[in-house]
Amino acid sequence: MTTRHSTAPAIRVRGLGKRFKDLVALDDVDFEVPPGSVFGLLGPNGAGKTTAIRILTTIIPPTAGRAEVLGTDVVAHPGTVRRLIGLAGQYAAVDPNLTARENLRLIGRLTQVPRHRRSPRAADLLARFDLTQAADRPVRTFSGGMRRRLDVAAALVPEPPVLFLDEPTTGLDPQSRTALWELIRELVADGTTVLLTTQYLEEADRLAQRIAVLAEGRVVADDTPHALKARLGTTVLELGMGEDPRAVRAAALLTDRLAQTPEREGALLRLPSPDGSLLLMDVLHALESERLTPRTIAVRESSLDDVYLALTGHRTTGGPT
Amino acid sequence: MTAATALAPAPGLSERVLAPVRDGLAVCWRNLIALRRVPRLLIFSTVQPIVFVLLFRYVFGGVVGAVLHGVSYVDYLMPGVFVQVVTFGAVNTAIGLATDLQTGLMERFRSLPMARSAVLSGRTTADLARNVFVVALISGVGFLVGFRVHSDVWGFLAGALLVLAFGFAMSWVFAVVGLAVGDPETATAAAFPVLAPLVFASSAFVPTSTMPGWLQVFANHQPVTITAGAVRALMLGTPVGSQVWQALAWDVGIVAAFAPLGVWLYRKAV
Numbered sequence: 001m002t003t004r005h006s007t008a009p010a011i012r013v014r015g016l017g018k019r020f021k022d023l024v025a026l027d028d029v030d031f032e033v034p035p036g037s038v039f040g041l042l043g044p045n046g047a048g049k050t051t052a053i054r055i056l057t058t059i060i061p062p063t064a065g066r067a068e069v070l071g072t073d074v075v076a077h078p079g080t081v082r083r084l085i086g087l088a089g090q091y092a093a094v095d096p097n098l099t100a101r102e103n104l105r106l107i108g109r110l111t112q113v114p115r116h117r118r119s120p121r122a123a124d125l126l127a128r129f130d131l132t133q134a135a136d137r138p139v140r141t142f143s144g145g146m147r148r149r150l151d152v153a154a155a156l157v158p159e160p161p162v163l164f165l166d167e168p169t170t171g172l173d174p175q176s177r178t179a180l181w182e183l184i185r186e187l188v189a190d191g192t193t194v195l196l197t198t199q200y201l202e203e204a205d206r207l208a209q210r211i212a213v214l215a216e217g218r219v220v221a222d223d224t225p226h227a228l229k230a231r232l233g234t235t236v237l238e239l240g241m242g243e244d245p246r247a248v249r250a251a252a253l254l255t256d257r258l259a260q261t262p263e264r265e266g267a268l269l270r271l272p273s274p275d276g277s278l279l280l281m282d283v284l285h286a287l288e289s290e291r292l293t294p295r296t297i298a299v300r301e302s303s304l305d306d307v308y309l310a311l312t313g314h315r316t317t318g319g320p321t
Numbered sequence: 322m323t324a325a326t327a328l329a330p331a332p333g334l335s336e337r338v339l340a341p342v343r344d345g346l347a348v349c350w351r352n353l354i355a356l357r358r359v360p361r362l363l364i365f366s367t368v369q370p371i372v373f374v375l376l377f378r379y380v381f382g383g384v385v386g387a388v389l390h391g392v393s394y395v396d397y398l399m400p401g402v403f404v405q406v407v408t409f410g411a412v413n414t415a416i417g418l419a420t421d422l423q424t425g426l427m428e429r430f431r432s433l434p435m436a437r438s439a440v441l442s443g444r445t446t447a448d449l450a451r452n453v454f455v456v457a458l459i460s461g462v463g464f465l466v467g468f469r470v471h472s473d474v475w476g477f478l479a480g481a482l483l484v485l486a487f488g489f490a491m492s493w494v495f496a497v498v499g500l501a502v503g504d505p506e507t508a509t510a511a512a513f514p515v516l517a518p519l520v521f522a523s524s525a526f527v528p529t530s531t532m533p534g535w536l537q538v539f540a541n542h543q544p545v546t547i548t549a550g551a552v553r554a555l556m557l558g559t560p561v562g563s564q565v566w567q568a569l570a571w572d573v574g575i576v577a578a579f580a581p582l583g584v585w586l587y588r589k590a591v
Contacts, residue, residue: 057432082434091425097355109347110435138358154429 008071010035010162010193011056017064018051018217025051027217028065033195033210035070035161038188040208041197042308047214049197050090053166056195057087069162083111086160088152090167096140100131100150103139104157111158125153128183130176144171152180156187163187165196169203181207201305215312228307235276236306237283239269240296250292257286263309272306341436348430348443349450352417356451366413366451370406370459377402377526378466385527392557396471399463400480400552401525404545406459407452407488408520414448414492415499415508422503431587441583445492452488456481472558480555483568487548490575497579500586525549544571 011033018026026048033039041049054060056067058078067074069081094103101122108118126135129149139147148171155163165184169177184194184207198204204211205225213221213228221228239262241247247267254271255261258279262269273279276299287293356362378395386394421427421440430440460468460481470477495512502508522536523529523545529537540546548571551564 054428059428059431079434082432085432087429087432089425089428091428093425093429095351095355095426096424097358098351102351102354106347106351107429107433110344110430110433110439112434 008035009033009068010037010070011039011195012068012071013052013056013065014067015065016052016055016062016067018048018055018060019063024217026055026062029214029217029219031212031219031222033193035193036188036191037209038184038194038196038207040204040211041195041214042199042201042204042211043197043214044199046216048217049214050166051217052214053087053089053164053195053197057085057164058082083158084160084162086155086158086163088155088163088165088168090170094139094147094150094154097138099136099138100126100142100146101135103150104154107154107157113158121157125156129153130179145173145176148172149176149180161191162193163195165194167197167199169198169200177203201303201308205303213308213311220311221307229302231307231310235273236300236302237271237273237276237279238296238298238300239271239283239287239294241267241269241292242295243267246292249290250287250294253286253290253292254283258282270306272302272310276300341438341442344435344439345442345446347435348439349446350443352444352447353450356447362413363451363454366406366410367455367458369409370402370455371462373405374398374402374459374462374466381526388528388531393467395463395467396469396557397553398526399460399468400484400556401523401549402459402463403456403481403484403552404487404549405520405525406455407484408491408545409512409516410448410452410455410488411491411495412509412512412516413451413495414444415495415502415512416505417444417448418496418499419503419505419508422500423505427587437588438580438584441493441496441580441587445489445496448492449485449489452485456484470556472556476555476558479565480552483548483552483555483565486572487544487568490572490579493576493579493583496583497586500583519543519545523549544568544575547571 009032011031013029013031016026016029017024029048029052031039041052043049051060055062056069056074058074058081061075070084072080072084074081094100095106098106104122104125105118108121113121123132123135126132129152131146131150131153134142134146139150142150148168152165152168155165168184169180172180181203184196188194194207196203196207208225211221211223211225211228212219221231223231239250241250244267247264247269251262251264251269254269260271262271264270271279271283280297280299284294284297377398382394382398385397389397418427418441421430427440495508498511499505499508502511522532522540523543524540525545529540529546532540547564548568551561551568553559554561554564
């Protein structure tokens with residue numbers, strides 16, 4: 001068993017589909033997550049990220065395909081899967097009337113953590129999530145960020161080998177977010193497998209060894225962050241044209257002359273390129289001929305946001321706030 | 322992945338029998354803490370029945386007392402109020418479960434290796450414990466306004482147990498309602514039109530004999546009347562007949578129908 005698990009994927013999803021009446025939430029989704037790694041499911045709201053997590057955590061059944069956690073089918077043996085996983089959902093699912101400590105001890109009881117280990121485990125997690133001071137206050141007095149931290153802590157109570165984090169850093173301040181990233185890295189270093197969903201490209205880029213990009217229920221890309229960026233070129237040229245009409249004219253001109261359609265956002269044009277500085281020369285040359293000199297020029301590294309745009313045709317909702 | 326293999330023993334037979342009890346108690350404990358932390362939950366479930374005792378005792382007491390033969394109205398009323406309290410109180414089961422659904426706590430529970438019945442049984446048993454408190458309190462108020470037990474302490478306790486059993490059964494009905502409607506406001510709104518006829522078109526507050534014939538058919542055969550009648554007989558020391566068994570049969574039947582339905586809804590609740 002031990003050797004088989006160490007080579008088999010921690011999570012395996014094959015042809016997974018989920019249909020809610022008229023809505024197709026997931027359509028023929030495939031991916032594999034090697035043990036001891038972080039896998040990022042990236043996509044905007046409604047892309048199917050949460051649906052995938054809910055199927056993998058046995059909350060809802062799929063309508064097509066298979067999903068396995070550590071070699072166990074989530075539909076055939078949900079009880080076994082539940083012993084292998086931890087889930088921190090999109091909504092801070094903790095009991096507002098219990099204290100933080102009581103919440104963690106309740107989860108300990110319900111996940112069959114032996115009685116004598118529940119209190120030390122709760123104390124340890126409260127310390128790791130910087131909640132020791134608030135440990136004995138009812139959770140309804142907590143801020144949103146504190147609840148989220150407690151929610152993630154609750155998922156860790158049974159020390160699950162596979163952890164599902166559904167947008168774990170939504171609503172966290174930058175400091176807590178960095179702390180959570182650090183904690184996720186520690187868990188993975190200790191052999192935990194993490195599947196996390198995020199709308200934040202930065203988060204997936206920083207944490208995940210592999211990223212699947214979901215759009216409208218389909219996987220539109222499944223690769224390493226590095227390869228995803230390489231696919232689109234490494235640089236992006238940004239031209240500030242000052243006014244929208246100039247930007248529109250410039251975009252038309254560049255499409256015509258360079259056979260490359262820039263993305264326009266107001267007066268700003270973006271052009272991805274494998275070699276930004278070389279492209280810059282051509283672009284400036286073309287624009288100069290029509291007296292459309294840019295007001296601002298920037299050549300920057302392409303972000304996953306750019307990749308996302310190229311894959312799905314629209315931008316994500318922006319970086320972490 | 323040695324942790325995985327160590328964590329995943331196949332559930333044995335004893336686990337299947339023990340887990341629902343063990344997990345149900347854990348959830349019950351959690352619900353009782355909430356009751357202690359948010360006292361208004363308890364206060365609202367006791368104020369209304371106290372108002373009912375006082376109102377019915379003093380407003381309708383004279384009129385209804387005139388048609389009762391040799392029984393004071395307060396003695397007739399109190400068993401009915403007990404049944405009314407636990408019947409209306411069952412809405413709390415729906416509110417509690419619907420709230421857990423809304424807050425996402427239910428999602429977490431459903432991802433945990435716990436018995437599928439535990440979230441529901443933990444709720445209904447916590448509501449049973451709440452009913453013990455409420456029935457005791459209402460008894461106290463009843464005694465203050467002249468209620469007297471005419472049988473003995475055992476008759477009173479047996480009656481109280483029958484009330485609690487009916488309340489427990491009604492909790493399972495409302496567990497289904499709570500999971501089906503999914504939000505506390507709708508659950509509350511949906512409950513009243515069902516519960517009001519059940520409680521008022523019964524012998525809980527007035528004898529059914531003055532109701533129109535068609536209504537008597539319903540009123541005489543529905544569980545509130547049967548339970549109230551049985552409790553009344555036990556507490557007043559009048560002949561019990563088969564009423565206690567009929568009441569218990571209702572309780573068993575209601576739980577047998579609604580508990581599996583509730584667990585089924587819990588499994589598939591989205």
